Amino acid sequence: MRPYKNRRDALIAQMHAKGGGIAIIPTAPEVLRNNDADYPYRHDSYFYYLSGFTEPQAVIVLIAGKTDQSILFCRDKNLEREIWDGYRYGPEAAREAFGFDAAFSIDAIDTEMSKLMANQPAIFYALGRDAKFDTQVQGWLNAVRAQVRAGATAPAAAYDVHLLLNEMRLIKDATEADIMRRAAQISADAHIRAMRMSQPGLHEYQIEAELLHEFRRKGSQFPAYTSIVATGANACVLHYRAGESVLKDGDLVLIDAGCELDGYASDITRTYPANGRFSGPQKALYEIVLAAQHAAIAEIKPGKRFTDGHDAAVRILAQGMLETGLLDKNKVGTLDDVIEKGAYRQFYMHRTGHWLGMDVHDVGEYRDPAPAGEEKPWRTLQPGMALTVEPGIYVRPADGVPEQFWHIGIRIEDDALVTASGCEILSHAAPKSVADIEALMRQ
Template sequence: MTVNLKEFQHRRALLLRQMGAGIAIIPTAAEAIRNRDSHYPYRFDSYFYYLTGFAEPESVLILIGGDVTKNEPPKSILFCRDKDIEREIWDGFRYGPEAAQTQFGFDEAYTIQQLDVLMPELIGNQAQLFYSLGADQHWDARVTGWLNIVKNKARMGISAPQSILDVRQLIDTQRLIKTPFEIDLMRRSANIAASAHNRAMRFVADNLAKATLMEYAVEAEFLHEFYRHGAQAPAYTSIVAGGANACTLHYNANNAELKKGDLLLIDAGCELDGYASDITRTFPVSGKFSAPQRDLYELVLNAQLAAIEAVNPGNHWNTPHEVALNVLVQGLIDFKLCKGSLEEVLESGSYRQFYMHRTGHWLGLDVHDAGEYKDNKGDWAILEAGHTLTVEPGCYVRPAENVPEHFWNIGIRIEDDVLVTASGNEVLTKNAIKTVADIEAHMAHGAPEMRLAS
């Protein structure tokens, strides 16, 4: 994992300034049992990692606001697993408190076994507690136990926090604006995922003559490309959906045979040092679009390009969606899939038969990243430089009496990752091929392998 010590220290300092007085408790994720004595691959909690850069399980971050009247500066404390050579033989390297404190820049560090002993003392006489109540029942019970211990010391002059505030709301505000360090990681993650999508197109073209080509074989190509370029995992369960399967938005069985006349929709991204990429491309299994496929594909592409053009600082979050929707709906009317004027179709919502989701989401440490889409007045968030989001319109045509048969079972989505810049935007996933001409040429002849920055 890439750890920039100053970056994580700055994030903690910013949160401490937002907190003022009080204490914050941010635990990482627990390990999860897959079956019997087998675990799922461990993935840290994004909020915890955002503030620490520390990827080990069984860890908790404690932040304590300073007290100017007592000349006490703010403090960051890590609780983590002890250094245990015997366990390292079985499970691999662990830092231990001493090394973790030094290498990750904490003021203090203790073993996780000391947590229940020290926490009541740390919570005592703090004005506010910053904790995400309701996010994890296990931690809710544990924190409640510490608070009860403190309350029982009232006669000793020790008071419990008077209020509990959601620490994640404060962190969400920070996480929305990406720093240069984060943007660099997201560019690298996007380049790896783009390379995987281009590889998948060539793989399908090169293996078309085989007796059978399965969706999962294409997924394997993605995983190969992700891992060989240093990504630690897929960012989410990949969707590899041929033909009618593409009309199921969250299809992930990935076990059907690909057919030459069908389109193949692939929604897949990787995670690099915690940061997600998220790309969707749709292309013809045969390497050539049919006329109906081309018509709908170019409609979705035009909607996407118009929406990306609307990703600018000062526009509100919903602007790209509104722009994409207008283009899509007009196209659906032109192709006789919807009836009425643009205003009538938008008002009735009849377009939702073919386009039923929104056009994007925040992107970062989580593929659906932290951050609100509206403010506390109900107004859409305003796009700012440093925001990262996806732009992903689609069109999904299932067989129906009101649908011309030549459009049946066509599912198309085109998705890119976009950074809002000071003067406009940057498409982080621009290396993933997406025009009709480029897709057909790439599948026919291939292209030089993309060199990825280390």
């Protein structure tokens, strides 16, 4: 439980820097799916980051004051409910197990909070994320204001606690890096399983089942996001899910799938031939995307900007589009013209990566601060930042586009952790060279 306590202490230190106060971080509400069945419960990432506690109906309260305090509100023990829903820590055992200074029943939160919030100079709370909880916080504030004639003072300032936590979460500590490494390994195993199982005649959903099977059997609790299994032209639909289409001999399969392990996401994309052998045109485009990805990865190191990888990838992709005739030099001009005017966007319309962590599109600013009035530069990479690298090419039929490339959609995505000297590719175990993929699929 050491990392969680360290993170709470680090947040409290930041609160002190702003004059102290009280932070309120609730976990996620349970959400009804239909009738009386809930969606599978997933804790709030911020809450989990500070506690490691996964039960619903819980709130962390931190106080940066004369005496710092970290307090957990959670469900009471309830032997009757535990028969139906499983074990609950209850405040006392949770306090002990998760290293809080104090713990109370969630049923006591209204009474306790109007006491805890009195005389605090500031409140640190992410307003506007949960209307129901916002109303509760307002109720506590009003309860404190009602005590003013009795000598209490209400918080005079409010800060968004998520902004402080976003910066902390952006830099992964050793515990987080270790979980992310294991999550990426499980996802890589799932991609390998999918490649091995694939053959013409199978449905996309059957491949999805292989991914889910591997995630779960290796201990992952959930997929980190809805898996994409897209065969043939479906790969050109960027947010396609796993559907009913049948893998056809001669088509490519694009899989974008990653598991969540112990609260951390992985995010891997591989593209491979359904029959195990790339065709000439498929291979030509695949090698361009792979070269673009290598170029982007080479730009991931401390001191480089977040977008340096994207810029390097775009250069290789655009060059490849000109060489293969996807783009006609006579129409679009030189490589520099293609980049400057954005002609490459016909076939590459998304960015090359995003932060990765507890959320698959993780939190953290993409820009560095700048003096007022100046444009903020893209973020400078630092050790501990984690990001995806995912260039692609998607060819929809169009006038002037060579027909041999029509309907080919390729993306290659890995997870990178910035290290002191470069980056570690957490998802390295998933094969991606043409030779490695074809060798695996021959087995």
